[in-house]
């Protein structure tokens with residue numbers, strides 16, 4: 001049952017209120033003086049206070065009520081307080097409502113309105129408290145996570161992201177393969193780095209291979225190494241990523257791009273730790289923890305015959321799904337501030353609204369690029385919406401994936417310098433390579 005404290009020296013008023021509340025299943029406590037009221041408040045949990053403005057028979061100034069209100073506020077900043085006052089002395093009450101009192105009622109009050117107001121305020125207070133408790137427990141969880149694990153500077157605020165990070169920390173210790181699923185630029189490599197940093201092989205190497213950034217015929221040589229002459233252009237023997245990652249972790253990004261022959265070899269290394277370099281019969285043995293990532297629909301690729309089902313189940317013992325940035329909105333502003341850096345100008349409210357409204361097809365990577373640009377170009381004392389260079393609201397379809405023409409144009413404008421063309425398109429160099437390969441555009 002909710003509890004209301006009535007502080008009024010007029011016993012008739014207090015009793016009338018008490019009866020009214022009892023009819024509405026609200027418990028009432030009574031105090032006849034401000035001191036008694038404050039003492040009761042210190043002892044009892046109370047949901048709401050109704051207080052008179054004058055306590056001595058000869059005063060009508062409302063000063064006593066004002067002092068009482070301020071004393072309650074100082075001790076209980078969130079407790080709703082309703083002021084009871086005579087029609088002729090509303091001014092003081094109005095001033096106090098401006099100072100944070102919940103409401104005032106003129107005597108004689110209207111029972112319906114009083115009960116409705118009291119119930120609303122009690123509900124509101126409970127909702128606020130529940131929210132605060134949830135926030136506190138989230139903060140506690142975050143502190144526990146941050147003190148127990150190396151989170152590699154990952155920035156987040158959204159519970160959806162926290163769930164993924166938490167899971168990554170939990171699976172880090174078990175030596176099982178993990179598949180990270182999520183759109184480009186969502187931070188999959190960051191999650192892989194967290195797994196590595198909290199694993200039993202944290203002191204070993206962390207080697208990254210983006211299978212999407214290489215032409216398919218080179219991926220195998222990159223993974224397993226090659227002897228001199230193993231393929232055209234291989235003039236010297238080279239170590240593959242598996243050898244480089246021995247005793248540590250190998251992160252295979254865009255695993256869906258690995259051709260079938262490579263998939264078979266990968267499956268064998270995962271099962272036996274053994275493989276050969278291209279062009280060699282000598283079997284090599286390694287101990288590598290493999291973390292893979294994809295934004296492709298691997299089950300659909302399995303149905304289409306372009307991804308091995310047995311490999312999928314090998315890689316996918318644990319699956320972590322990283323949602324697109326737009327699906328974890330609480331991350332947007334903390335990430336934006338992080339990318340601007342500590343010395344940066346503040347984000348103007350209009351810029352914050354625009355960042356939250358944008359749907360981030362390029363996810364965190366796009367946000368990082370936008371903030372880098374804004375940090376360089378902004379000239380005022382805060383970063384305004386115009387400095388972000390985002391498409392106007394409602395116009396987001398305009399930022400579609402660059403098509404073949406757009407990529408061709410950007411490449412020729414950049415004189416074939418891929419890094420330059422990528423920057424023009426707002427993509428990473430690797431992301432541009434991936435798109436070029438997908439669209440069959442030859443490397444310049």
Ligand SMILES: Nc1ncnc2c1ncn2[C@@H]1O[C@H](COP(=O)(O)OP(=O)(O)OP(=O)(O)O)[C@@H](O)[C@H]1O
Nearest residue numbers: 154155183184185186187188189190253364365368
């Ligand atoms: N939560 C985060 N906190 C700080 N930086 C982040 C976060 N998420 C992503 N980033 C940064 O955004 C960029 C893109 O992230 P990352 O490379 O991990 O994405 P990805 O999902 O692996 O992308 P892709 O699939 O395109 O390779 C990186 O520069 C990374 O450091």
